[in-house]
Amino acid sequence: MNIEDFDFDLPEKLIAQTPLKERTASRLLVFNRESKEIEHRHFTDIKQYLKKGDCLVLNDTRVLPARLYGVKKDTGAKIEVLLLHQQEEDCWEVLAKPAKKIKVGTELTFGDGKLRAKCIGTKEHGGRILQLQYEGILYEILDELGEMPLPPYIKEQLPEKERYQTVYAKEEGSAAAPTAGLHFTNELLDEIKEMGVTIAFITLHVGLGTFRPVSVENIDDHTMHSEFYHMTKETAETLTAIRKNNGRIISVGTTSTRTLETIARDNNGQFAEASGWTDIFIYPPYTFQAIDGLITNFHLPKSTLIMLVSALADKESILRAYNEAVQERYRFFSFGDAMLII
Structure with missing residues (x-):
């Protein structure tokens, strides 16, 4: 299947730059x-x-x-670092800019020394391995010093960090929000x-990698990024009981979908306690084993996310729905409106 099969015309002005004041104020396109x-x-x-x-x-x-944002300890040169993955203890894989200024042995400081780092390894495309040094709790220091790594299509500053978190966010570790969940409040x-x-x-x-464009013409040749997932025994038992009682399992977001489908794929269609890394790539034709419906936002043209959505419905219907959403001036992407496929 060709990447051009998942293209549609999206005016840039429909890309939502800021969240709505009320989480539940978004519009909802429902596709049966x-x-x-x-x-x-x-x-x-x-x-x-x-x-x-x-x-x-x-x-x-x-x-x-x-x-x-910090400086090199020896020269005071400004640098920018984006934490990607914690490898072990206080060692993190990061993206650094400008990467050429950060060699093995380079020492960095952030927040007047509240957080310090030493480069202990290099990776491709500006990647570095940093050994962090600090006193106290790292996540509290990041809350004080760090900025949210908003998607590249968001040009506005985010006044409140919590608006790029779901109200039920708990497990630290994402480089981006599971944005379908941003519409929910505790009350709802x-x-x-x-x-x-x-x-x-x-x-x-x-x-x-969720923002990485597909750079091949034939989507069969695309290599999916890998992400860490976990399902507890309690959730596995809950989903098993729902399925046994003929209830519907409705995934909130493509991230939840990829996790559920990975676990079902690896357990003969069943749910089980599991942890690991998934690089599952869902695109048409695909037989879903775990979910019966999906709540999601509107995605980029030619992206792996619109391919997943097109696998749940059919591609022609999804593109028709997207074109109608454009005509109706829905807000797109992370801070945009929602879609229910049921």
Whole structure:
């Protein structure tokens, strides 16, 4: 299948640069897979499409404010570092800019020495391995010194860090937010639970590879980035019970979907406690084993995310829905509106 098959015309002005004041104020495009019908609603209307016995699966990862600005200890030259993955103890793989100024042995300081680092290794494309030194708790220091690593298409500053976190974010480790979950408030989740809908959590730490464009013409040749996931025994048992009772499993976001499908794939269609790294690439044709519906945002043209969505419905219907969303002036991407495929 060709990458051009997943292209559509998106005016730049529809790319949402800031979140709405109220999380639930987003619009909701509903696509029915059976009838192919499209409805235009508001996000709080999501309750009308859920029913007792359903299960919403949320990704509880928490975004690290991982973009740091500091200086070289010896020269005072300004540098920028983006924490990517914790390798062991206080060793982190990072992206550094300008990378050529940071060689093995280079010492860096951030926040007048509240956080210090020494380069102990190099990787391709500006990657470095830093050994961090600090007193206290690293995540508290990052909250003080770091900035959110917003997607490259967001040009505005984010006044409140928590608006790039879901209200249920708990497990530190993401380089980007699972943005489908940004529409939920605790109050809305409580209302959904009162309907008899189960809320379950998985973890997938979103990597910056989620923003990497597909650079091959034939999507079969694309190499997917790898991300860490975890499902608890409790969640696995919950999902098994939902499926046994003929309830629907509705994934909130493509990250939750990739985690659920990875686990189902590796366990003969069943759910089980699991941790590991997944590079699953979902695109048409694909037989879903784990989910019955999806809540997601609107994605980039030619991206792996629109390919996943096109695998759940059919590509022609999804592109029709996207073109209608453009005509109706929906807000796109991380801070944009939502879509329910059911």
